[in-house]
Amino acid sequence: MAYSRLQKLASYIRPHWKQALLGIFSLLVVNALGVYIPLLIRNGINDLESANDLSPIIGLVFLILGLASVMWVIRMASRILLFGVGRQVEFDLKQNIFEHLLTLEPSYFSNSRIGDLINRATSDVDNIRRLLGFAILSLANTVFAYALTLPVMLTINVKLTLLSISVYPVMLILVQVFSDRMRDEQMHVQEKLSNISDLIQEDMSGISLIKIYAQEENEQRAFERYNQELFSANLSLARTRNILFPILGGLASLSLLILLAVGDKSIAQGELNVGDFVALVLYVERLVFPTALLGFTITAYQRGEVSIDRVEAIVSVKPKIHDHLDPIPLSTPVKGWLTARDLSYSYPGDKTPALDRVNFTIKPGEMVAIVGPIGSGKSTLANALPRLLDIEIDCIFLDGQDITQLRLLELRNAIAYVPQESFLFSTTIRENIRYGNPLADASEIEFAAKTAQIYGEILNFPQQYDTIVGERGITLSGGQRQRTALARALLVDAPVLILDDALSSVDNQTATEILQNLTTGKQRKTVVFISHQMSAAAKANRILVMDQGRIVQEGNHDQLVQQKGLYQSLWNQHQLEELLI
Numbered sequence: 234m235a236y237s238r239l240q241k242l243a244s245y246i247r248p249h250w251k252q253a254l255l256g257i258f259s260l261l262v263v264n265a266l267g268v269y270i271p272l273l274i275r276n277g278i279n280d281l282e283s284a285n286d287l288s289p290i291i292g293l294v295f296l297i298l299g300l301a302s303v304m305w306v307i308r309m310a311s312r313i314l315l316f317g318v319g320r321q322v323e324f325d326l327k328q329n330i331f332e333h334l335l336t337l338e339p340s341y342f343s344n345s346r347i348g349d350l351i352n353r354a355t356s357d358v359d360n361i362r363r364l365l366g367f368a369i370l371s372l373a374n375t376v377f378a379y380a381l382t383l384p385v386m387l388t389i390n391v392k393l394t395l396l397s398i399s400v401y402p403v404m405l406i407l408v409q410v411f412s413d414r415m416r417d418e419q420m421h422v423q424e425k426l427s428n429i430s431d432l433i434q435e436d437m438s439g440i441s442l443i444k445i446y447a448q449e450e451n452e453q454r455a456f457e458r459y460n461q462e463l464f465s466a467n468l469s470l471a472r473t474r475n476i477l478f479p480i481l482g483g484l485a486s487l488s489l490l491i492l493l494a495v496g497d498k499s500i501a502q503g504e505l506n507v508g509d510f511v512a513l514v515l516y517v518e519r520l521v522f523p524t525a526l527l528g529f530t531i532t533a534y535q536r537g538e539v540s541i542d543r544v545e546a547i548v549s550v551k552p553k554i555h556d557h558l559d560p561i562p563l564s565t566p567v568k569g570w571l572t573a574r575d576l577s578y579s580y581p582g583d584k585t586p587a588l589d590r591v592n593f594t595i596k597p598g599e600m601v602a603i604v605g606p607i608g609s610g611k612s613t614l615a616n617a618l619p620r621l622l623d624i625e626i627d628c629i630f631l632d633g634q635d636i637t638q639l640r641l642l643e644l645r646n647a648i649a650y651v652p653q654e655s656f657l658f659s660t661t662i663r664e665n666i667r668y669g670n671p672l673a674d675a676s677e678i679e680f681a682a683k684t685a686q687i688y689g690e691i692l693n694f695p696q697q698y699d700t701i702v703g704e705r706g707i708t709l710s711g712g713q714r715q716r717t718a719l720a721r722a723l724l725v726d727a728p729v730l731i732l733d734d735a736l737s738s739v740d741n742q743t744a745t746e747i748l749q750n751l752t753t754g755k756q757r758k759t760v761v762f763i764s765h766q767m768s769a770a771a772k773a774n775r776i777l778v779m780d781q782g783r784i785v786q787e788g789n790h791d792q793l794v795q796q797k798g799l800y801q802s803l804w805n806q807h808q809l810e811e812l813l814i
């Protein structure tokens with residue numbers, strides 16, 4: 234195993250080193266007893282040959298029985314301890330992976346295959362558990378068995394010992410030859426498994442699309458192809474194992490055959506007494522099992538090796554967006570001034586910037602609408618404000634403070650953001666609304682629901698706030714989902730609220746009423762309203778018009794509609810659409 238992987242393995246075990254050490258020590262004791270018992274049997278047989286008296290043998294039988302029982306108990310303890318370490322490492326790793334994933338920026342997940350991530354956090358962690366439980370136990374057992382048994386065998390009879398273990402070097406060479414091939418094949422299997430997880434995950438999320446486009450057969454074929462690839466990868470691995478394992482098992486048994494064949498003659502020639510011969514047979518038998526098991530041990534080991542690499546590939550990803558090393562505290566109370574100075578942003582690999590030297594200032598309590606054609610950079614701007622994108626320093630300021638210098642927690646507590654996709658968790662409406670403020674009481678939840686204009690509909694649901702939505706409950710309409718997501722954002726009571734096309738499924742009248750609720754009364758906020766709904770946007774205090782990543786016009790509706798330019802054409806287009814409806 235490469236040094237770096239061994240280091241990783243050591244770091245997984247480190248928190249549980251006492252338990253691991255105790256488990257290994259127990260194995261040592263078991264093996265020491267295992268070496269001692271054949272010696273007792275040898276002495277018993279020799280005594281019997283010379284004295285023809287059964288009485289000392291009876292005591293010996295009880296002693297052997299006692300020792301074998303102790304051995305059994307300690308072996309059980311060693312298994313519990315070492316398998317326990319595997320389980321604990323599995324728990325730690327799953328926890329670490331999940332916690333690490335939470336630190337990564339959304340773009341990491343847009344560029345990753347979710348099925349593959351799930352596979353790494355489950356199946357690969359499982360392989361590491363087996364490496365730490367079964368493989369280490371088995372390997373330690375084999376090492377102890379050899380290290381303790383061989384010297385005693387040599388003291389009994391050097392020639393017979395060397396003859397009986399003469400096949401072992403062949404075994405080691407075979408293991409060496411096959412091991413790289415099996416590791417590559419194992420890697421292949423894990424990759425194919427990830428493809429399948431990924432396809433299932435994507436197809437289940439996009440099931441409506443598959444049905445609308447009647448693509449069931451195509452998806453079925455794609456699945457069959459992946460399934461076939463996994464099948465072939467598994468088959469090829471199984472083929473290699475099926476060649477190696479029986480050879481190892483056969484060679485291990487061969488050592489016993491050699492001993493029986495040669496030992497027979499040695500006894501006849503008086504070179505060996507029966508007691509020594511029986512002890513040698515028992516010792517070789519002790520070695521046969523761990524040696525024959527070597528194939529399984531190697532498999533578990535290699536699966537674990539491959540999986541360590543796959544898991545480390547996730548946990549070693551450094552978050553691009555993180556707290557400043559020496560963060561500045563955000564001055565409270567937060568007023569909600571938002572300033573952009575020459576803000577530019579290009580998505581990795583894109584030649585044209587999605588945001589190109591954007592400048593604006595938004596005052597506390599002001600409602601600013603951002604409009605523009607599709608792809609003009611509105612969502613990119615919305616994502617940049619709460620630092621969901623890796624923006625440059627000194628480009629965006631909240632109350633005059635550069636947001637890259639602030640603690641992410643403080644920044645995101647000050648900015649509530651409702652994205653285009655209103656994601657709801659599969660839990661009750663109450664839990665969904667108070668997601669960002671789990672301690673909110675009933676009156677606060679009710680106030681947020683009223684402001685988001687979803688209150689009346691919630692009361693009509695079968696179990697009102699206890700109604701479960703999503704996978705395990707009722708399906709909300711697009712508009713209901715959006716307003717529930719808005720209520721959730723309102724409950725965190727942040728001074729700045731960004732709505733990224735978050736009311737697109739809500740009718741114009743309701744959208745306008747919601748916006749009025751947000752910008753009046755004691756809960757007045759700075760609102761950035763990104764929308765294609767021109768009639769709702771027209772009510773904003775100020776409108777920024779974006780095109781190709783730049784702000785090309787700025788003013789209120791009355792001013793902009795008089796000017797020749799993009800806003801006027803967007804407005805005219807909107808009027809035409811209203812007429813046609």
Ligand SMILES: Nc1ncnc2c1ncn2[C@@H]1O[C@H](COP(=O)(O)OP(=O)(O)OP(=O)(O)O)[C@@H](O)[C@H]1O
Pocket residue numbers: 343580581583587605606607608609610611612613614
């Ligand atoms: N994750 C991404 N990776 C690469 N390019 C992206 C990504 N997201 C957006 N873009 C590109 O950045 C530009 C601006 O996109 P953006 O989503 O900000 O536009 P938008 O004005 O919000 O559009 P819409 O009105 O359709 O929501 C587009 O050219 C888009 O293709």
